[in-house]
Amino acid sequence: MSEPIRRCTVADVAREAKVSKAQAARALGGYGAVSEEVASRVQTAARRLGYRPNELARSMSTGRSRSLGVVVGDIENPHFGLATRGISDAARQAGYHVILANTDENPETERNAVRVLMDKRVDGLIVAPCRSNDNAHLQEVINAGRALVLFDRMVAGLEVEVISARFERAAERATQRLIAQGHHRIAYLTSLRLERPYERLTDLGSSPVAQRVAGMQRALAQAGQVLDPGLVRANATNREAIARICDELFSRPSPPTALMASDNLIALDLLRELKRRGLEIPRDISLVMYDDFPWTELVTPALTVIAQPVYAMGHEAANRLIRQLHGEASEPIPNFDAELIERGSIGPVTCATPRQGR
């Protein structure tokens, strides 16, 4: 019931150790010059009193909070779970803490989160932005002189480091494999928000999604084919949207014979949707998913995926951010190359065009 419980402060320790407050603080904080004698007396006193530093006060005077803000779309998504793990492992090792903010892939929430984290005086920010053209709030971060690293996606007009895998090569290879099996109508589904139907590569800016589509395009070009823009579908953000996209895709005169899912959530919904329509992988349709998780090996057929080193990327993002904070020179960003892992979800295209079930 006793309410605030005045915690013991440096002043208390100083009194107990019979030294000045400053000296006690130095011994406790391990920063100035302190004699052995005094140091041990202070340590003893601190232990006896159960002293714990008030990090808030410390941050207040130093101006640094030793905490990193992490802003992701959805921590429930294992992709971000893994990334966050990488980030927080690196942070902990360097003595930093992680303040997590979920944006629900909502730009408004993201703006807000970034602002509040700044108000909390995080030393730096790792943001997986949900929009690539919405940079005002992130520019503010830079203007305020706070460190910033982007994760997964870049943002137009923002000169900051971006940690993101390189997808073009793997996308190209995956498409080649598909083509080798006779596919040429290959649809690509992404959760990227686009106001208008996809028309050309430049609609995608320089996002990773652009790399993925570019890779497809290149592989198709090598085979003397062109990518039908109508097969690149954005806004695959939830089950209903994905069902709708499937409806449209499969009611085309020439429906796709292969699907590429831009993330595991899309793949999961797609798998359900295909099952519902009685379409069997890889007999009736082929599937490639971006990202790799343990379960992809265990579904039937095992999924052919384009893996990216998400944990390592998170780790690197945090390390770079921290290096920025310490004013250390940053080496070039390592190449995180996405990698095609072939399992069983690509099969030869069948003569029978899969028609819409339902």
Next chain:
Amino acid sequence: MSEPIRRCTVADVAREAKVSKAQAARALGGYGAVSEEVASRVQTAARRLGYRPNELARSMSTGRSRSLGVVVGDIENPHFGLATRGISDAARQAGYHVILANTDENPETERNAVRVLMDKRVDGLIVAPCRSNDNAHLQEVINAGRALVLFDRMVAGLEVEVISARFERAAERATQRLIAQGHHRIAYLTSLRLERPYERLTDLGSSPVAQRVAGMQRALAQAGQVLDPGLVRANATNREAIARICDELFSRPSPPTALMASDNLIALDLLRELKRRGLEIPRDISLVMYDDFPWTELVTPALTVIAQPVYAMGHEAANRLIRQLHGEASEPIPNFDAELIERGSIGPVTCATPRQGR
């Protein structure tokens, strides 16, 4: 290059609005009494100057940081991903932030994390403790008068709210189903750390694991059977451990005909291990897993699982914590009943005892 960039403070706003610092602070913080006149002048000045409050300073004087510490074993585990999502959604709604700490299921790291979070002056803590008998650091939290809610597991000798699903009923039902299919040697694998081989229910304290085993026991008893203690295996914390446990289990004179995996990580490893041994589910062996995730429906066969409302539990944990902080009376903790979801991984026991493949 300009280093610290002195951010604008209440003093600046006050000067600009030609009022006292105190008055500006009141207008900005929305607390004391302020005339319309002054309020609007201050707001205007604040906007013009791009004022943003320093939450650190605010916390410093109020003693409250509006942030919650969340300590979990492994954010990469979708179980905790979901829980964290529930927590942070509830927190955000109430204007709180979440500071996340990963313990890697390591007691030492956990103690440390709890301490540092306390030092950062979080208002309250949600902890998924990795040990049920290690309560000193958590007792400190209580002694310091800080709010605490436990997640998933309880801790001996600690009088705090625990949010955890109730498993006995579902465990019993699952076991009944198994028995109905002729199983009676049912093994249970948990990541719970136990120094010595399991012998009796009391070895498990009052953990959820105890509920699960109790449920099994009860169902077996109803069928006139007893649970062989050798089939309850703790320390299934990683792939190697799980492989070793399988070795032991399947080299018994009478190996188990059904397996219950205490979490999704164990199930994943088990699935791999069974495949490696050429054991097919549900023909050669049956499997039930705790927790439910989208992919469990998509593996072949679809997994029979014991689901728990993890998101809701996280949400509730945060809400209760916040209610504690506000000194509001807490209603009784709702019952989060785990639920058996029958899919395809339970089959009839076959005559041929599965022998070790290797």
Next chain:
DNA sequence: CTGAAAGCGCTAACAT
């Protein structure tokens, strides 16, 4: 309703 001044717990000059 408004203002002056004290203080949260710490670090950082500046002396000694």
Next chain:
DNA sequence: ATGTTAGCGCTTTCAG
């Protein structure tokens, strides 16, 4: 090496 004195930016008495 040690002590003294100011702050950090905010909230909070306490007067008026």
